[in-house]
Amino acid sequence: MNEIEVFAWCRERLHVLCPGLTSELIDELSLGWRVVRLDKREHLAEAGCIHKEAFLVAEGLVRAYYPDVEGDVTVNFIAEGDFATHYTSLEAPRPSHFAFQALEPTVAIAFSYEYVYQLSQRRCEMERLLRVLLEHEYTRLMAHTECLLMRNAEERYRHFLQNFGPLLSRISVSDLSSYLGVSRQNLTLIRKRLLDE
Template sequence: MEVATEIFIESVRKICPQLSADELSLFASKLKFQELKKKEIFLQVGKVQNAIGFIAKGLVRSFYIDDKGNEITVGFYKEGDYATHYPAFITRQQSRYTIQCLEPTQMLCLTYEDQQWIYQQSAGFERYSRLIVEEILKRQQARIESFIFETAEQRYLDFINNHAGLFNRISLSHLCSFLGIERQSLTRIRQKLSHQ
């Protein structure tokens, strides 16, 4: 847990360097360490998310099941990211997504109640949370706009450019699902790009 906590504190310092050591210790004191196995579920669809999870080590994906029974991946979250369906977390509503570990994963978890308590103790953490939420919103908006304004090939190239470290950590089926394309379409795109 100590290594995971150090990773977390370093991540917070990068975003909010003005936070004091006391504020960081206060935040860290409320974190609970959780270790999950590959394929283990962190958040089940239809459940209220009790705690947001900071990923210290590992990789998770967020997905839903469509009306044909297909798993549709909507996000991948690696070290330094938060595993959450944030709108449902803050409104205490049931999640529409399942969050599953793609690798053995270590998380530091903060309950909703502890999050609200920390906000009362430290305005600095309200700022930190706002910056994290803004980042989540930017990523979600970029994903939505990629399906409106980009071709499948552009979405693939964006993924390679922005998530190069994930490419060898995820399956092709999860990647296809995330990009919204069939596997044979991805094969054609990759063949085309290899000949350019």
Template sequence: MEQEFKVYIKSYLEQFPDLSSEELTFISSYLIIEKYGKKEFLFKSGEVQKEVGFVCKGLLRRYYVNEKGNKITTGFINENNYATDYPAFIRQKPSKYFIECLEPSVIIKLPYDKIQEGYRKFKTSERYGRLIAEYVLTVQTDRVESLLFETAEERYLNFIDQNPDLVNRISLTHLATYLGIERQSLSRIRSKIAKK
């Protein structure tokens, strides 16, 4: 098991080729690696996320519960992506979201206070932090704009196109709430596309 974790940490750190050995040592010493079972939560609504999570293995979904008690999926997080409610994480405020494992997952976590310390100590760490923030902002903006400007069918086709590896790993119910439609509507769209 220890060997498996070392491989994950090495792979994670390879994303940051510009970091000095001093920076790599600093980050490595604070990384936490944890295994989660299916249906376990990285965090729940109302909790403050103390560490940013990076998915080495597995699949998670981010969702909130609406006023009718329905779970509305706002994102799927697979390998090599950050599992976080980034705006709440940066402000260290309670999240409005749940992040739940859809599959058994291995997640590397880096504590908020160590990220901030790294920014103060190292210019390169600060740059990587900015790049991650820009990526998160882009993903969130794309999601909002897809709901505003695309039809349900366009949203579905774009999702399939951008996430071919996820389609068989998520339920139609979760996908329908992510697309902002009823499950029956998604079934109609899928059968219409299959007939083309």
């Protein structure tokens, strides 16, 4: 995708996310956009730093994780059409516990938190978009948390297949096992058992 195609795609995606957005608001919002191109394993944002931008993924796949002494813990996969961001950074600038890393070559549109905040002070429609994005992320986070708490390892894997199956071939076993809260060996046994059925 060239930059014109990326911006056109972004405008369309914002209309899908929040149909009530006016073209004027998107025009104003686009003044703060920039296209970011990342190689595989390159970071959009590091843990322990203050994140200053949100990234709408246009092409590629990103994982959100937090570093741990026993290894990184993956908490989300962000594919085309979704935002890679730590939403609490919108409230106040503070270091994030999460890092965002491209799992494959990725193209994203970066939105400055400061610019979005200033725009939301002037345009009430911007607040509506932010609310829609926060609701979407809250729903995703709650579903994942409930899955980790209330389902066994095989049920979690089946749930992932049902809801995110197309991403499976794009994700390493290590990242998936971390996301599902199971060991690599256990995940391999679950996958083998399901293939044998």
